[in-house]
Amino acid sequence: MMDPTRAILGTYGQVFIDGVWQTNINKLEASVEVEKRELKLAGQEWTVHKLGTKKGTGTMSGYKLTSDMISRGFVKFNIINKLSDPESYGFERIELINCVPDKIQLANWTAGEEVTEETAFTFEGYRLLDPIVAN
Template sequence: MTFLAENTISGKEGRLFLDGEEMANVKKMEATIEKEKTEKKIMGRRWISNKTIGLKGTGTMTLYKATSKFIKAILEYAKTGKDVYFTAQSVLDDKGAERGTERVTLYRINFDSTIIAQLDVDSEGLEEELPFTFEGADLPEELLLTF
């Protein structure tokens, strides 16, 4: 099958849900799983081999400032010592691409930092970037079509 330009998936056609609530103010979200590896030298081989021994999930959300939700979460930890974890679902569904829908669920999202106060006289709209870690992911059987 030939790849057609209209099959390119637009990131604008995505949605993000955090604990079941749609985050209408999300501008950008990216999550990455990185393998942790250990090197193994094997007698008689010049190449160093690698063995995967773990995974680490990291990401970033960029949001238009519209809520104090994340300030509240970090202050909850500051006051009580109880950390707050979230579950997120990213839904990518570009009807124009006709490739299907992709839903990725991220478990135990924990935000690393948040801006607690921000003013900007030149801003047309405040944004906040929230780096995070996560501890698990799932991709249901509904996948984007292959060629």
């Protein structure tokens, strides 16, 4: 049976870009999609699949504090995602390799509201640095 106290809340998530903690980021999403090729083989009633290339995409968003993303331009960077919770079985760190923004947000503000910044990006690999393992 699942112990509900072990469920991880995103409250304690952290984003590091090239080793620097981005205290303003409050949301990160990243995933990998694999291209599959269908193969139909004689004598087989099931279609089989050959794995092809992978594509990594993601989005990070948070409050605008500096012009860092504008200054960075379209230069590649690495992201380390750290997901932890004091009641969890541990923490998870995943490094996203060779991230490049899809576009750079130059302006997006409304009088009287906090300015937020969202950056969609692609990446070219990942490493699971620290897995969460149940005791």
